[in-house]
Amino acid sequence: MSHQNLILIRHGESLWNQKNQFTGWRDIDLSQKGEQEALQAAMLLKKHNFKFDCSYTSVLKRAIHSLWIILKNIQHSWIPVKKDWKLNERHYGILEGLNKKAVELKYGTEQMHQWRRSFTICPPKISETNVFFPGNDCRYNNIPKSLIPTSESLKDTMKRVVTYWNTTILPEIKKDKKILIVAHGNSLRSLIKYLANINDNEIEKIELNTGVPIVYEFDSTYQPKKYYTL
Numbered sequence: 001m002s003h004q005n006l007i008l009i010r011h012g013e014s015l016w017n018q019k020n021q022f023t024g025w026r027d028i029d030l031s032q033k034g035e036q037e038a039l040q041a042a043m044l045l046k047k048h049n050f051k052f053d054c055s056y057t058s059v060l061k062r063a064i065h066s067l068w069i070i071l072k073n074i075q076h077s078w079i080p081v082k083k084d085w086k087l088n089e090r091h092y093g094i095l096e097g098l099n100k101k102a103v104e105l106k107y108g109t110e111q112m113h114q115w116r117r118s119f120t121i122c123p124p125k126i127s128e129t130n131v132f133f134p135g136n137d138c139r140y141n142n143i144p145k146s147l148i149p150t151s152e153s154l155k156d157t158m159k160r161v162v163t164y165w166n167t168t169i170l171p172e173i174k175k176d177k178k179i180l181i182v183a184h185g186n187s188l189r190s191l192i193k194y195l196a197n198i199n200d201n202e203i204e205k206i207e208l209n210t211g212v213p214i215v216y217e218f219d220s221t222y223q224p225k226k227y228y229t230l
């Protein structure tokens with residue numbers, strides 16, 4: 001017997017996705033197209049008759065608002081929504097706010113690829129005096145200072161995402177709860193790497209489109225079995 005217990009969705013397009021700017025932990029709204037993508041995701045879930053017991057998202061509004069649009073349109077506004085910084089996008093250090101094409105022209109295609117897609121490389125860090133240091137943002141008051149990022153590799157992101165998965169989400173899956181996670185391109189790539197045991201080179205090639213539901217199936221012992229997009 002298999003269980004379709006988990007759907008992962010990358011938030012709809014944000015205003016900075018539209019302008020091709022690195023976003024990371026910056027809290028940017030959905031574009032109109034992004035709102036439509038979230039609605040489309042809801043329609044697909046409805047068409048396939050997916051039902052959920054609980055939902056999880058980050059503390060960034062492009063993911064939260066995508067989740068709200070989805071829940072509203074599948075008549076699931078009543079289910080619990082749990083928000084946690086551990087599902088945030090990867091912190092992109094000094095690259096946040098910069099145009100990706102301009103970064104590529106300045107630093108070259110190879111450096112750009114390493115910063116964006118290598119598993120272990122971390123973009124240059126922002127300083128703790130930077131106005132965008134998350135430690136200056138009250139939503140992160142409860143995080144121990146040593147865990148507040150100033151830049152992250154995908155490996156760093158995976159560490160916090162997998163901690164959250166194992167402590168908070170997996171126990172619910174094992175109770176046979178149906179779970180919806182709406183998060184970010186890289187926080188979800190890191191979760192997929194972990195669940196599907198994808199190696200460090202292969203994960204560089206995996207891209208997630210905005211607003212596309214990914215279905216995860218688990219076997220009878222709740223080991224991840226396969227995943228596919230709707």
Ligand SMILES: O=C(O)[C@@H](CO)OP(=O)(O)O
Pocket residue numbers: 017021022023024025089092116185186
């Ligand atoms: O800017 C970001 O935060 C991410 C996702 O939009 O970008 P990338 O796909 O380049 O990792």
